[in-house]
Amino acid sequence: MAEYNLDHDKLKKLETYIDNLQEKEGALINILHEAQDIFGYLSKDVQLFIARKCGIPAAKVFGVVTFYSYFTMEPRGKHVVNICMGTACFVKGADKILAEFKRLLDIKEGNMSEDGMFTIDTLRCVGACGLAPVVIVDGKVYGRVKVEDVEGIIKEYKQD
Amino acid sequence: MVKYRMDLLVCGGTGCQASGSSEVVETFKKEIEKEGLENEIQVITTGCFGFCEKGPIVKISPDNVFYVEVTPEKAVRIVKEHIIKGRVVEDYLYKEPETKEVLHEQNEMPFYKKQLRIALRNCGFIDPENIYEYIAVDGYQALGKVLTEMTPEKVIEEIKRSGLRGRGGGGFPTGVKWEMTRKSKSNQKYVICNADEGDPGAFMDRSILEGDPHSVLEAMAICGYCIGADKGYIYIRAEYPLAIQRLRIAINQAYEFGLLGKNILGTGFNFDIDLKYGAGAFICGEETALINSIEGGRGEPTVKPPFPAQKGLWKQPTNINNVETFANICPILLKGADWFSSIGTEKSKGTKVFALAGKVNNVGLVEVPMGLTLREIIYELGGGIKGDKKFKAVQTGGPSGGCIPAQNLDTPIDYDTLTQIGSMMGSGGMIVMDEDDCMVNIAKFYLEFSCEESCGRCTACRVGNTRMLEILNEITEGKGTMEHLDELKELGQIIKDSSLCGLGQTSPNPVLSTMNFFWDEYVAHVKDKNCPAGVCTALLKYFILPDKCVGCTACAKVCPTNAISGEVRKTHIIDQEKCIKCGACMATCRFNAITRR
Amino acid sequence: MNMVNLTINGFKVSVPEGTSILDAAKKVNVHIPTLCYLDLHDIKMVNRTASCRVCVVEVEGRRNLAPACATEVTEGMVVKTDTLRAIKARRTMVELLLSDHPTDCLVCEKNTQCQLQKLAADLGVRKIRYKGKMSTYPKDSSSESIYRNLDKCIMCRRCETMCNEVQTCNVYSAVDRGFETVVSPAFGLPMIDTQCTFCGQCVAVCPTAALTQISHVAKVWEALSDPDKFVIVQTAPAIRVALGEKFGMEPGTIVTGKMVAALRRLGFDKVFDTDFAADVTILEEAHEFIDRLQNGGRLPILTSCCPSWVKFIEHQFPDLLDIPSTCKSPHIMFGTIAKTYLADKMGIDPEKIVVVSVMPCLAKKYEVVRPELQHEGKKNVDLVITTRELADMLLEAGIDFASLPDEDFDNPLGESTGASVIFGTTGGVIEAALRTAYEWLTNETLEDVEFHSVRGLDGLKEATVNINGEEIRIGVAHGLGNARKLLESIQKGESRYHAIEIMACPGGCIDGGGQPYHFGNLEIVKKRMEAIYTEDRNKKIRKSHENPEVLKMYKEYIGEVGGEKAHELLHTHYTKREKI
Amino acid sequence: MAGIKSLDELKALRDKHRESVLGRDTGDSENKIRITVGMATCGIASGARETINAIIDEVAKEHLMNVVVVQSGCLGYCYAEPTVEVRFPGKEAVLYGNIDAKRGRELVQRHIKNGEIQKDWIIEKTFNNI
Known part of the structure; x- marks a missing residue:
């Protein structure tokens, strides 16, 4: 596996996952989810490895990765801030929350902060509309977020 | 078995007990005994009728008469008049506040038309991670009944007779869909549960999966039995980790209990269910796109026909229903098609779950019989508009739907009426907008969504929607013309007409419906270069009110472009040319001297 | 029904x-x-x-x-x-x-040939009412063969279907979504870094100028106008049955004589025929086949004249690289012969010779830069233009093609046989090889030289020939998807064939990626095929080993067929390549 | 669990568990007080996990052996999350809204231990269940 510029243990883990799949046909998206969980993002080498391992054309893997917004080819920060931009959140000012995160972290949507601590992303409706506007950091949901709250949320994660 | 000629149902709910229902029960029992009718009349304490405000409540069956605020004294008179003489005591009946009209029957009363939980029946009631609890509430009984007592044809007939239509948006009759898939000949067929709830602002499927996952598994197995499939997939959004976790637990338990897998309940029927994850693509809610995604490809839709019922997953006949549709199956089979079809409107049977969000007080999920009006949902269940603002519109059907204005608040909603007023049932998202929402901006929001979520395959959607969005941008930036408005309408119509899949065919709806109902607002943006709701930044102007400005210079100091000038203690003024409309001055002013128009 | x-x-x-x-x-x-x-x-x-x-x-x-x-x-x-x-x-x-399309039609490669342009004209579009952002992408001229200008892509996906479903090269996929959707290789790689075989079938089906060829026209003009250069041209067999289409002639018109005349008028110092080298190929390949047959070499042997197919096996079946014939493709053989034998014979410094190939093919453009096909770092073939590019040059030069007299190829590399002509269509190479191998193996004269079972447009064809009492089984595949099927059966050890011909393009070279566009009208291709066989029948000599100039060359310069010098000049080797 | 082999077995299992879940039979002394905490995404995000932990802790502290604490899905009252339902055997359930951890503990003390319904925290159920 030396041909891939990837962590050996992680690659082994992914390989084991793929080997253990009962149904390989059509498993590409589940495999990509697993790979993104393991590596944090889907680099070219990860995609190539999956393509060759599963006998799927690399172009197809790339086509799939770029189609789904859940997959990313960029390294992600230690903490991923997801701002919900569903309608319910939008009408309750999610755009202002997003702007505040961008301002305080000084990065654009989809990018990672210079210190590698944060990535800001948006997503479409997590189905917690009752709590709009909603922010999710590393899977933890913050509801009814106000612009003033943003600084506090960032602080919570800056410490570690 | 004793048969009573009359039942007195006394509400024993918390509210009614607090207002003295137990005394009322005692009085009834005493009075009936006194009259020697205890073998004819039965007094029953029931669960909450849900109308606690007017408690204690008493219902007389089979007369279907409904008394409110019953006291022991009133009880005495009810026994004398109604039970003995057969005369309804009009004075004690419920009076609708506005009309003062006396209503006899429970189901005529507005409150009782409100929520009825079928799909959500177990949500919030049982522990979703404990299969015993699901079994305790008749879980897997419908599957058992179907496998042991009914032929697939009979089940399909029952579903058809119930009038159940797809809850994912299209509203296609579920039974007919099952029948089509059953009739397609193949050795391998599939059942797919569409749990890719992508509408921004809808979360009923998530709720069902998190609160009652077994009900979906059971219904899928029933569907498999009916169409002749032994394999099912649940295509679920990756954004729903909790739902995924609960589904996994439920599937494992069902296998362990022999309710999935081989030889279910000893009947020889086999059925497997696997999870497939979505990855953030709204278009995968479309059947053919979803199938492509399950096959591990890009979620691009393909031309229909052939329909999935003929050629679906791996080119085999496939039946796809969404979560809420499946959640309705078991009650229909246990309680019968007649029961189900007695609920709802003529062409839309049963209930629909709506996700009520936006500017309403009681944000949440409501499940109501078809045919309720928007007003009832928003004002009664939703508790009205937040902050006592003025209602402006309600958006239904997500990016495929439209905005419904105040004038249509009293439309009884079902699949067909919503389509008639230019919107859609969709998956049941209901976003309430108030006077602070700009309808042009809302239309833009939805179109932006459709543009981002377009698969990019067909010209109409890929390029057409982009061009529409660009025109809308011009309008919100004050560069719009009346020709733009005509262009929008025409292009929108053509995109609807020419797009390959449901996304494109409906994506112009938010624009077209807002243009239809809020034409003046569009004209204001174009002609007056004004955003009446004060949302479109480019069209806003900031002014300093001379009578309020004290000349503190605070605003001038924060203005990033030095657009504010004025001497100390004298009225300041904003140079409109320089102003970038950031609003910093307004936020700073402590004297409310800055206004935005 | x-x-x-x-x-x-x-x-x-x-x-x-x-x-x-x-x-x-x-x-x-x-x-x-x-x-x-x-x-x-x-x-x-x-x-x-x-x-x-x-x-x-x-x-x-x-x-x-x-x-x-x-x-x-x-x-x-x-x-x-x-x-x-x-x-x-x-x-x-x-x-x-x-x-969302550049409106530079006047200066577009596809001007007057663009299907979008034609549609706009047919539908009477006089105004583009919509304005807005335009898709822009970096232009890809990384390869020698295919030029990609995705600004002009209209997302018809024909290239994707062709590449993935017909050719099974799987280079393309739609990537991204919404307005940004475009067809691209994996990771947006330039074509040169992909497993693309440069067959050019994507170019052949592209309705606009999103996919075209890397043009060598300007360089050819430059060479022609350089008095210090001795510019010679070779034309592939498939050119002569398609070039006429570009000048309004009926598909299937044989224009060999006019083509030679036109090339002369363009100023080429010598007008030669790739067919000469095709005959050489047959000699070497038949020799190799007989050698493997008689000395227990690995069978089946696979033809190696198609550079696109060669690249395909290198990427997709690197474990099978010992089975193709080691023969260079005819046009590379020609280049080698031109810069050695011909230079020698004519007393010209090979440095001064510029070899231009007119090919129906885009992969030939790539082939000439393969290092192992070069001689001491210098290319054997310098420039490759397609049938389309040649037509463009003739138009530009103001040559009235239709009224030109017929002229003959120059000597000695203009001499050819019917066997070499049929190289231009699927089944032709193996048929030509059979004509020679049969006679060499049996020492009998082959009376009926036509092997009809290997002709036609069926994707997979086969023939059985009784040679000295042994059944020799021949397979033919055209289109790389069909080739893949044969290769997979070889990989599994299930192949029963002794020799297989493979051409990357469906139909063979007559429908190559550099031929005049037919946009789906395969009747045109069928007529080109008929013309090829007519040309074969019209030839006096129809077997490669009877080509007198070829035999003379072996006698004077190369020595034995399959000998040491032959190997040095006319054979090559293959390289394992990655799948990407 | 060895797997249910017939519909009759399934029915038996249902009947066995029916009472404990539905809790409608007053006669059965084994029936317990059931505290249900809505644990859907909305609820958890609003602190339902903290609430349920606090309730479990408080119940344990008070050695209330007749109480079961269960999680459930969402009742739909998103505006009032976390929601907690208290059901005494044979009585109509009481639904509380906005129950944070602190209120959760108070609820155990006041409603469960002392039987005082906390009227201010009640949310009116607006639905009928089938």
């Missing part, structure tokens, strides 16, 4: 079940415009993405418009193609496409 009755624009028509509205309309002389749709029935390639929406029509009872190309007729269907609603929608689709 069940028939379905329907009405189109008021005309009643009855068509077999499964017919599309588009095809049904043709029966009543109603033409519905199409753009993304492409049906190459004979080679089993159908692009029915229904993505351009240019063919939408009204169907009574249907809420929205139906794509005629992808909607099957149903009993009693009432179709209207000429209503204002349908016409407006179709025109709007073209306008929308144009609003």
